[in-house]
Amino acid sequence: MALFWTFAEGLILIYMRWGVLFLRRGEGRQRIFLIFCVIIFFFLICLMFGGENYFGRFIDLERGHNLKAYRWGLWNFFCTLWVILEGIIMVYVLALYEILTPHLKKSDLIIKKEKRRRTRSGITYGIPVLIISLFSLYIFYEYNLLSIIDKNVIEDKGIYRISLFYIRICGLFWILFEWIVAYVGIKTYRLMKES
Amino acid sequence: MGLFQNIFMWIGTNFTTEVYMVSTKIQGILWSMADIVLVFVLLKIAGVVRIGTKKKIVFRYLFLWFSGILTPLLLFTQTGTQFLILESIICGVQFSILVYTVIVEREGMMSFVRLRIGK
Numbered sequence: 001m002a003l004f005w006t007f008a009e010g011l012i013l014i015y016m017r018w019g020v021l022f023l024r025r026g027e028g029r030q031r032i033f034l035i036f037c038v039i040i041f042f043f044l045i046c047l048m049f050g051g052e053n054y055f056g057r058f059i060d061l062e063r064g065h066n067l068k069a070y071r072w073g074l075w076n077f078f079c080t081l082w083v084i085l086e087g088i089i090m091v092y093v094l095a096l097y098e099i100l101t102p103h104l105k106k107s108d109l110i111i112k113k114e115k116r117r118r119t120r121s122g123i124t125y126g127i128p129v130l131i132i133s134l135f136s137l138y139i140f141y142e143y144n145l146l147s148i149i150d151k152n153v154i155e156d157k158g159i160y161r162i163s164l165f166y167i168r169i170c171g172l173f174w175i176l177f178e179w180i181v182a183y184v185g186i187k188t189y190r191l192m193k194e195s
Numbered sequence: 196m197g198l199f200q201n202i203f204m205w206i207g208t209n210f211t212t213e214v215y216m217v218s219t220k221i222q223g224i225l226w227s228m229a230d231i232v233l234v235f236v237l238l239k240i241a242g243v244v245r246i247g248t249k250k251k252i253v254f255r256y257l258f259l260w261f262s263g264i265l266t267p268l269l270l271f272t273q274t275g276t277q278f279l280i281l282e283s284i285i286c287g288v289q290f291s292i293l294v295y296t297v298i299v300e301r302e303g304m305m306s307f308v309r310l311r312i313g314k
Contacts, residue, residue, distance in 0.1 A: 012297070103311045144200055147200060168218050175229060181229075189239050
């Protein structure tokens with residue numbers, strides 16, 4: 001399921017990126033990006049199915065809470081990944097809206113240039129900021145959880161609850177991003193209808 | 196222990212399955228509603244693009260309303276598994292409509308935009 005939803009989100013992201021590239025450059029080729037996505041997805045498949053074997057060489061997963069912590073860590077990693085993908089989709093939707101707005105409003109060339117400049121900076125900074133901040137949150141959360149496990153002051157049930165709580169944090173970001181996309185969608189529809 | 200580790204210990208004690216289920220249901224309803232609005236708007240946009248060229252979209256709206264009817268049922272799920280199955284059906288239907296629309300209407304949408312942008 002984790003891989004399926006990653007694939008699904010990735011598919012939407014590729015289409016959104018295609019739209020932005022097409023509107024900006026007049027063509028939407030993204031061969032290098034697609035190769036990059038395939039490589040990442042291949043690594044995710046390896047992580048999902050071979051991760052326990054691989055990391056088991058370095059950490060004794062059978063000892064204490066290690067296996068439980070690893071499995072929850074992996075699941076939370078995928079949750080973080082979905083939120084990141086959704087966030088990047090949101091950035092591209094915002095970019096599409098900014099590219100389209102001046103054309104649909106039929107405003108002058110200066111506004112057009114201004115909008116394009118802003119879109120470029122939105123993608124340039126927005127995506128790295130999203131990726132870095134959400135992965136930092138994940139690492140920070142897992143680090144603190146592992147520190148508690150290391151001190152032997154928590155039971156299995158506690159690990160389970162703390163890990164579930166992380167999913168709810170991801171859920172907040174997910175809802176925020178989805179509603180932003182929905183809101184921008186409504187604005188785009190209104191503009192298209194009026195144009 | 197540091198501040199965050201104390202907070203984590205508190206979460207480990209107080210974030211019970213009951214609290215988890217309530218928060219999951221609330222979040223599930225919120226993101227399903229966002230999905231319904233999102234897919235509905237996408238279909239509306241596709242409708243604008245289709246004006247005067249193709250038939251109106253019918254079945255995708257029906258599937259979307261079907262997912263809309265299922266959404267409040269999330270509140271009545273008793274276990275995490277029930278919630279997951281129902282949420283998967285709802286999201287699956289919405290996602291299928293979304294992907295199908297993006298693939299099928301892509302050319303029409305681009306032609307519409309191309310006309311306005313002049314590319």
